[in-house]
Amino acid sequence: MKTIEYFKLQAKNLYKDFKTQKPHFDADYGHELYQYTPKYFDLDALSLDFDIDEDNFTLMKAQHYIANLAGFTKWTEMLDASSSALKLSELLFRNMHKISVIEWDIYISAQQRENGFVFDDDLKLDIFEQVFHQVDGHQSDGHDYRLTQSEKVSDKNQNSKPKKKMKKTPIQISALPIVGDERLEFIKTANVVFEKVLSRIEPKYPDLVRKLWDAENYIDETLLKPEMLPIDHDYALSLIDAFLVHHVIELAVETDE
Structure with a gap:
């Protein structure tokens, strides 16, 4: 198919x-x-x-x-x-x-x-x-919206060799604002999530919402607060997905006024 x-x-x-x-x-x-x-x-x-x-x-x-x-x-x-x-x-x-x-x-x-x-x-x-x-063992923190999985999770006919997993030392964010390449990563992620949230909520004036959206300000001023430090880098990234929807809804409401 x-x-x-x-x-x-x-x-x-x-x-x-x-x-x-x-x-x-x-x-x-x-x-x-x-x-x-x-x-x-x-x-x-x-x-x-x-x-x-x-x-x-x-x-x-x-x-x-x-x-x-x-x-x-x-x-x-x-x-x-x-x-x-x-x-x-x-x-x-x-x-x-x-x-x-x-x-x-x-x-x-x-x-x-x-x-x-x-x-x-x-x-x-x-x-x-x-x-x-081709690799088993991954588990998403997101939701699997399918009620059943009609396809096999792994292909038994494949002979892919298991890959060695290296232990990663968790990266901690211990100071604000985030700077350098790390800040660029957070801004890019915020922009990706913003577009996906915008397509989900389908605001009446999407172009106006985009004009109000400021990824740099959101990362620098809104996402993390000093009392949250130190915080794991990957966990902090996941907060964008968790919290940005509320921020975008607020922007959409603002454009309706």
């Missing part, structure tokens, strides 16, 4: 899951909520994390969210992607139990910074296959 056809199937499955929607009155909340009997996706987690409008869910929106889960900001971006980028997106989707899109973006950004050049799609695909797809 071609990659685009594979994702069309996933979008149809997501849409089918949402079609099981039934309203019910929740006494605790005092109003009607929706119940689902999904077969393919964790709709509760998806609706919460992607701020999905459950009242107006369409097949087109299902395609949009499937594209997000595959690492694209929108479906049309996926349609225009190179063959290597499409293959990588399929592997990301099939391996979301191992690594989330955000975790992959952080990982590959760090690798590019360390090597001093921007990787093309072919190299990114090769890295993903060797480091994640």
